[in-house]
Amino acid sequence: GVDLLAYWLSTWMWDVISALIPGLLSMFVFLGYGFHxxxxxxxxxMILTILLYFFSxxxxxxxxxxLFDNPNTAQNVMLLLYVTLGxxxxxxxxILDNIASTRDINKDLKYMYRLFPPFCFSEIVINLLIRNQNGRNLSLWDMDVTGYPMLFMFLMAFVLFIVVLxxxxxxLNPYLFTWLIPTAPNTVDHDRKEDPDILKEKERVRDMVxxxxxxxxTLCGLRKVYGTVGNVKVAxxxxxxxxxxxQCFGFLGINGA
Incomplete structure (x- = not known):
């Protein structure tokens, strides 16, 4: 019954705030280990990087x-993915940046890598650590230091949020889902013979509406589906x-529950 935008926006903000506290505490770890x-x-x-990382x-x-049905599988796969991408x-x-023959192609590959937030975070950390090496003396906000990764994380956060919505x-709209993915199982309603009392009540409610x-x-046309993409079940x-x-009212299912 919660509005779609309100649900996901509140979930997003809560998850970011929950992760932000230990994330910001990592600054003390950097300080303690002498990462000046x-x-x-x-x-x-660095604080802005942490904030953008959690948002994205x-x-x-x-x-x-x-893409997952099992939460445990999702957690393990995503953890491995984050380590790999980051x-x-x-x-x-x-390494490719330090090889003259691959430096140019790696510059182009970075635009693809930056579609993944873990890479952006790691790129900024590495760039800050080596920013002033070899006499480069690059600006802190240089696009090749923090600019591009931050920009990508900012854009991806909102683009992916829209994708989620x-x-x-x-x-939540099975007819639209069936139209977009006509081969998806369990999304097309199958005709079933309904009880005469159910049909009578349905007609009565429709007349009232x-x-x-x-x-x-008054409940009219309630429908609920569960599942993931490609495996939607009509409940x-x-x-x-x-x-x-x-009136005292009770609702019994076909099995009496």
């Missing part, structure tokens, strides 16, 4: 979650009933 390139005058850039990684995780891609990119909207003379509780199909004022 990540603290001091660079603290502002949460929406990235939301989109990826639609650490391994960054190390590989750093679109996916959820499709899943048409005339505007509805009862204290409640076209339910109708009305409860007048003062």
């Amino acid at each position: 390139e990540l603290t001091g005058e660079n603290s502002g850039a 990684i949460t929406t990235f995780s939301y989109v990826a979650s639609f 650490a391994m891609l960054s190390i590989a990119s750093l 679109c996916i959820e909207f499709v899943l 048409d005339t505007g003379n509805m009862e204290m509780v 409640v199909k076209d339910m109708h009933f009305g409860v007048p004022l003062g």
Whole structure:
């Protein structure tokens, strides 16, 4: 019953705030281990990086979650994916940057790598650590230091949030889902012979809705589906009933529950 935008926006904000507290505490870890390139005058850039990372990684995780049925599988796969995209891609990119023959192609590959928030975070950390090496003396906010990764994380956070809303909207509208993915199982309603009492109540409720003379509780055409993309199950199909004022009402399923 919660508005789609309100649900996902509140979930997004809660997840970001929950992750932000331990994330910001990591600044003390950097300070304790003497990573002065990540603290001091660079603290502002690092804090902004942490904030943008959590904004983007949460929406990235939301989109990826639609691909899994099992939460445990999702957690393990995504953890492995984050380690791979964050650490391994960054190390590989750093190596390619230090080889003259691959430096130019790696510059182009980075635009693809930056579609993944873990890489952006790792790229900024590495760039801050080596920013002033070899006499380069690059600006803290240089596009090749923090600019591009921050820009990509900012854009991906909102783009992926819109993608989440679109996916959820499709899943909550089974007819639209069936139209978009006609081969998806369990999304097409199958004709079943309905009980005469159910048909009678359905007609009664529809007449009430048409005339505007509805009862204290009026349910018309309730439908509920569960599942993920490609595996949507219809749990409640076209339910109708009305409860007048003062009536004690109970609803029994086909098995008496």
